Amino acid sequence: MNKIYLLTVLCLSLLFSSTVIAAESEQAHEQEEEKFNVNELIMHHIKDAHDWHILDYTNKSGEKVSVSIPLPVILIHNGQLDVFLSSEFEHGHKTVTKGNNTYILYHNKIYLADEKGEIKYEDKDGEHVVVNEKPLNFSITKNVFSMMIVAVLLLLVFISVAKSYKRNPGRPKGLQAFMEPLILFVKDEIVYPNLGKKTDKFLPFLLTIFFFILFNNLLGIIPIFPGNANVTGNIAVTLTLATFTFFAINLNGNKHYWKHTLWMPGVPVFVKPILAIVELMGMIVKPVALTIRLFANITAGHIIILSLVSLIFIYESLVMSPVSVLFVLFMNCLEILVAFLQAYIFTMLSSLFIGMAVEDHH
């Protein structure tokens, strides 16, 4: 009975909060008569950014105020290194001049401004394309900052777990008891079946990959700071992780693995080069598949949740909010499952590929 009561209160409070947001946004709409663009909103949310946007509101004097955490911008252009805070752009309203370089922020990307201090477009196949030059951008973006938070979190959690293992190895308690089943799951269910005796050599790498992806996935579901960055839904991140797996496979591959890749035994000679090409393609396809799988799954989840929330603003109706809230609630539960599932799949396939490369044949 208590549970039902609690659930009702929870649903009502969610409903209330979403309707309040809806009402506020409607007001904003009336004032600015700005058309709500779902596509832009979703793309803005799932892409990387130079500041950590928290909320927008319109103050009493009718000014639109945007609250966000500024992040450091690090740019290299013409042999010049420029470091400044992203707040200098004032959300793209201003250009920033450092030495000979003038930078401009456009749709969360930094370009070099033209002579007039503006963005230049060109029409290509009916699309606006920015033609301005881009500096080398090594900024601490939202995704980088989010990864740093995850890294600190992982270090804090697992070093404290390691300490409690030293203190109390026999009977795990607290955080240690919470993490041990996950660690043992990765070790006994994912890594050991694929790597056998070589488990201990690759376990640190696979554990790190599993928990890094898992923590980033979970943090991505939280809708407000320090969450909501779409880290594992960014192709650069997943590509880098898959590259680590690629090196783990190919730097540890034994003679047998390379022989099977380059000069397949047991087939006619004229087939061998063809198979070598196929195998070399497979070498590249494996990490690419890992990259796209993780990127697509996490991005899709974020897009679905954002679309469902956007329903309220598209219909501009209170009636829509309970439907939307229920769907989002369901999707969030699904996303928690997906967070674990994708971390599991990435680790599972990595250990499978490594296992295939280092397997002993007698």
Added chain:
Amino acid sequence: MDLVTPGIGLIFWTGVIFAILLFALSKFAWKPINNMISKRNQSIEDALNQAELAREEMKRLHSDNEKILAEARIERDKMIQEARAIKDQIVGQAKEEAKAEVDKIKKSAKQEIEAQRAAALEEIRNQVLELSVLVAEKVIRKELKSGPEHEQLIDNLLKDVKLN
């Protein structure tokens, strides 16, 4: 298209962060945790093996006990049997000895009785002889005096003899 174009900056930072994380976690977390878990698994296995050994030892001790008990039982039975045999022997011997004694006593008693009887008979005979002599003497003396009075006297004398 923008969505699937990886940015160089993010690749760089992801690489740096992941490499640092991999190094630090391997050294300060995974290695000690994995070692501790392996050690614990080992100690659990050792404990189980020891329990198994202890159980076998117990079984062995138990069967030893059984054997000792069985031996003790046999020993006891033997002792009881021996004791019974000894008892029977002692009792039999005692009986025999008693019988011999009784026989001896009986025999000597019989001899004694025989001797006593003979002595008594001798004495009776002597007394009868004496009495006869006495009676004869008295009869002879009375006969010399009168007839019926003699008879009376003899009768009286015989009465006396009866009393004796």
